[in-house]
Amino acid sequence: MSSKKFSANWPGLIEAYKDWLPVTSKTPVITLQEGATPLIPLKSIEEIIGRNVKVYAKYDGLNPTGSFKDRGMTMAISKAKENECKAVICASTGNTSASAAAYARRANMRAFVLIPDGYVAQGKLAQALVYGAEVLAIKGNFDRALDIVQEIAANYPVTLVNSVNPYRLQGQKTAAFEIIETLGEAPDWLCIPMGNAGNISAYWMGFVEYYKANKSTILPKMMGFQASGSAPLVLEKRVNNPETIATAIRIGNPVNKEKAFNVKKESKGKFLDVSDKEIIKSYNLLGKNEGIFCEPASAASIAGLLKCKKEIPNAATVVCVLTGNGLKDPDCAIKNNEASFFSDLEPDLESIVKKMEL
Numbered sequence: 001m002s003s004k005k006f007s008a009n010w011p012g013l014i015e016a017y018k019d020w021l022p023v024t025s026k027t028p029v030i031t032l033q034e035g036a037t038p039l040i041p042l043k044s045i046e047e048i049i050g051r052n053v054k055v056y057a058k059y060d061g062l063n064p065t066g067s068f069k070d071r072g073m074t075m076a077i078s079k080a081k082e083n084e085c086k087a088v089i090c091a092s093t094g095n096t097s098a099s100a101a102a103y104a105r106r107a108n109m110r111a112f113v114l115i116p117d118g119y120v121a122q123g124k125l126a127q128a129l130v131y132g133a134e135v136l137a138i139k140g141n142f143d144r145a146l147d148i149v150q151e152i153a154a155n156y157p158v159t160l161v162n163s164v165n166p167y168r169l170q171g172q173k174t175a176a177f178e179i180i181e182t183l184g185e186a187p188d189w190l191c192i193p194m195g196n197a198g199n200i201s202a203y204w205m206g207f208v209e210y211y212k213a214n215k216s217t218i219l220p221k222m223m224g225f226q227a228s229g230s231a232p233l234v235l236e237k238r239v240n241n242p243e244t245i246a247t248a249i250r251i252g253n254p255v256n257k258e259k260a261f262n263v264k265k266e267s268k269g270k271f272l273d274v275s276d277k278e279i280i281k282s283y284n285l286l287g288k289n290e291g292i293f294c295e296p297a298s299a300a301s302i303a304g305l306l307k308c309k310k311e312i313p314n315a316a317t318v319v320c321v322l323t324g325n326g327l328k329d330p331d332c333a334i335k336n337n338e339a340s341f342f343s344d345l346e347p348d349l350e351s352i353v354k355k356m357e358l
């Protein structure tokens, strides 16, 4: 591990990995110093699984706008700036819109974001608004929004920054580089939530590139998880009305499906669905036992791992990607927790101490 990479002077992932990315000295780097996120051991999950299995969280919710999308957006926006583009557009379940808005505004571009009205978590919407996006909420779901923005980008002078933009996946592959550098080897399994399946495709690209460069000696099995009400990649068919508490991955027609099926095949991986109940159970487990607050979609990677825990080889190393920060979706947190919350207490010492049952 080079000391430059994991220090307070971390320059952002384009500068850190420029030899691995399609940039030149002429590319104007638009960065919020994203990347270099921690790989945190999950002792309570290891205890549940046993058999000397090592489990880590790649906590990408600690990126500048609180999700892994920043890795892709620094690349997409820098390249858009290089190509003198003045405006970008995306469809989003929330995180892409927050990230696109932040980076686009930093590059002095207009940011148009199409979102499914009523299905974007509050924190994400708040971000898009504060970052100065032009928000277009449609009476339709994400899949419809993506169709529309693709059509607009094909006919008007705006650059599409959804994961069909190849620079997005280029930026996102750096998370795999960081994991290999931290562990000194690729993990045996990578567990990751899937929506449009851009991120699983990007991770695989990163693992394969480092493997080919002899920076690792194994390739991980790619374990992709979806929410049961929204699992087109598990069912291998389009879902017309996707539903899940994990609104980030409420996607019925993933644009990167062909890539995802290739990743599954090449990595000898597996795609599985997890119920909203299993997602919330893992979400609370991470919060209560590990002190990690992720958003519901991210908890699908833990829920999925626990669902197939019997299949993990003894002493294997597993990395679960926590794609987004829990603060993104405060409504979900307040409605779905196992904490005790006493209200209407008299402000006197005696009654409070009594409640504490020490």
Ligand code: AN7
Pocket: 067, 091, 092, 093, 094, 095, 096, 097, 163, 193, 194, 195, 196, 197, 198, 199, 200, 248, 249, 295, 297, 298, 323, 324
């Ligand atoms: C927290 O923001 O699609 O499989 O529009 O926000 O690469 O799509 C978000 C996706 C996982 C799935 N975890 O990633 C959007 C959007 C979180 C996410 C995913 C998303 P992909």
